[in-house]
Amino acid sequence: MIEFVFHTDDVARVRFAFSPLWELVRGLRVLADPSRHALHLPWVHAVRPKLRGLDVGFLRSAVPATDYIPDFLTPPPGTPLPDFAAELEIVRATPPEVVAEELRLTERGGAAGAARRAMAAEPARTLEAVCVQLGRFWSAAVEPYWERIRDLLEGDVLRRTRALAANGAEGVFADLHPAVRWHGGTLFVDRRWDYRGELAGRGLLLVPSVFVWPQVSVMVPPYQPMLSYPPYGVATLWESSPAAPPDALAALIGRRRAELLLALGSPASTTELSRRLNVTPGAISQHLGVLRACGLVTGHRLGRRVLYTRTRAGDALAESPSVQ
Incomplete structure (x- = not known):
């Protein structure tokens, strides 16, 4: 069992970030054993033909399907607006x-194992080869899907940041994951190994990750204390089309706007909504404008992008038993 002990001001030091590099590394695990990550089978089937010519076996030696992932491959992300190239340079700068x-x-x-020992015997050469293969794997398997993954991760950060502001630690951790429990100022994470320690001013980094599903991942001191978890709405990530809205809701606000309102159960950008609903971005913007004017959705700017999410009124309407 992992136990992170919080003191009075530690909750204020909880911060959020996510990482394209972490998604890449976790994606390698998904490909190595898809049966453990059945939710991501549509991605597995889509990317396998694109991996011809890549030395995926070499990367799998560094990133095993179960067991320890070398920490230099997953440096703690420092920003909620990450860049893969910058993260890869951090890996490349790791001392041999x-x-x-x-x-x-x-x-x-x-x-x-023998393969890992051979890699460790020539660390500088291994590091450069790993970085080259990581870059190729990113281009083939993760970058084409990064926009939809990023929307989901940004949406989760937005949702939990609001929960933290409104309800403190309980608001963030209450529904984070079945393996995570908050009680009496201590965060408990169910793991096969034991650790108990105070955060001691270091804060806790929360990192949503789509490919960590269905588990969580933990990092403890001397590294930055960190908890990586599946984001809210991850089950919708590979959906090609949304479920049809209830007839009552469609009759009230129009079928397309009803589909849009239901799709915003987790925050999303105009581009992602356009992909999911198979509607032009311009049409999505028009429908969003109507829903915003009615107080059913709102937009939140993150860098140059805007994520849309339902308001409380929108939640009440979408989840009302009368329209189910």
């Missing part, structure tokens, strides 16, 4: 001795 040490580690303290 750190690369060698972490490649020799395993989750249960045993000896690393």
Whole structure:
């Protein structure tokens, strides 16, 4: 069991970030054992033909399907507006001795396999080869889907930031994951290994990740304390079309606007809504304008992008038993 002990001002130091590099590394695990991550089978089927010519086996030696992932491959993200190229440069700057040490580690303290030991024997060469293959894997398997993944991650950060402001730690952790529990100022995370410690001013970094589903991932001191978890709405990520809206709701506000309101159960951008509903971005913007004017949706700017989400009135209408 992992136990992070919070003191009075530690909740104020909870922050959110996400990482394209983390999604890439976790995506390698999904490809290695899709049966553990059945939710992502549509992605697996779509990307496998694109991986011909990539040395995926080499990357899998560094990122095993179960066991320990070397920490240098997943540096803690420092911003909610991440950039893959910048993250890859952080990996490339890892000291060779750190690369060698972490490649020799395993989750249960045993000896690393032959492939990992061979990689650790030439850490500088291994690091450069890993970075090259990570870049190729990103281009083939993750970048084409990054916009929809990013929408989901940004939406979760927005949702939980609002919950933190409104209800404190309880608002953030109450529905984070079945393995996570908040009680009496301590955050409990169900894991096979044990740790208990105070945050001691370091704060806690919360990192939503689509490919970590269905589990959570934890990092403890001396690293930045971190908890990675599946974002709200991850089950909708690979949907090609939304469910049909109830007839009563469609009759009230129009079928297309009803579909749009239901699709905003998790925040999304105009581009993502256009893809999911198979409607032009211009038409989506017009419908959003009507829904905003009625007080049913609102927009939140994140950098250069705007994410739309339902208001409380929109939630009440979409979830009302009378329209189900």
